[in-house]
Amino acid sequence: MSETTTLGVSHDKLGMWVFLGSDCLLFGALISTYMLYKDRIGPTDLGPEEMFDIPFTSVSSFVLLMSSLTVVLAITALRRNDIRRSRIWLLSTAILGAIFVGGQVYEFTAFYREGLGYTTNLFGTAFFTLTGFHGVHVTVGIIFLMSMYIQSMRGKLTSAQEERLEIIGLYWHFVDVVWIVIFTIVYLFPQ
Template structure:
């Protein structure tokens, strides 16, 4: 919920940002307040996801014998596809920023919507994955693997969903003429958040899905 407030602030920046302030030349460091806010927030997010990933890694190894574990449910080819989708969305995000910075609004709209769509595909894939896992017998309450896996990937999914909302918000603001080349920084800030979420997925994909799975220890 914290990111809601922060992002809402970023969205408000779009709305009200004065052209001459977007480059932040009025601050004592020469850095824009909004961008610094997002970076400081992302620094904090590192410890949030760190705690979740650590919890998952710890619990993966503490899973009692005979319980449904990672190697029983994971579908690596499918998740790889999702990972490519999210990776691609990072590219389209940066292309959207590049487009609006040079005033190419047509491409900005295309790439923004593409990014949001790719994000939505990722989320759809995650819902599908959760459904399959559930049908295979892994519920949220089934065991510590289920609890920690769904919590970690669920937190990430909520972050992606929130990113999609922000992308749609900047798209709508642009359609209303309230977000143009001079406010490209707002797109950049949303982009920072989006890339961060992608980075977290890079970690989760490797640590959760690809690392060799334990043959049920303990």
């Protein structure tokens, strides 16, 4: 049964946009907190300049950017009722997301080994909270994508589910947009 709408837009999609708007504020607050505390390190602690591996993070950022392309291609393929291609792009997106999360886990482990833990100093706390929160968002996105992929394997993914995939796509693009901001402000801005 088609839902009635007074605004002329899908309620599910509108709901996702409202959620994304509120998530903007959450990440804004986390980024601001990081900016405030990034210099709060002990005299013997390693700072952001010594810790960050920019070439490595750049590759991760590129992988996440390309996953935005694959998810949009999955949506357009589903719109054309090309289920096979949509499934391939969905799986590609999930794999690219997993590579990004894997990179983040590797980065966190490397930082920990170098002596930067969650409670070492305020810089560490702010950094791990911000990037960790983003990593959790990516992981949730992978779960969404995989659920759609499993649905497609069971033959339940049709062009009727286009809007659902589009909403998941919006979430995925938002995660990408947030990383664009984090990558520039946290990693690339002069320390």
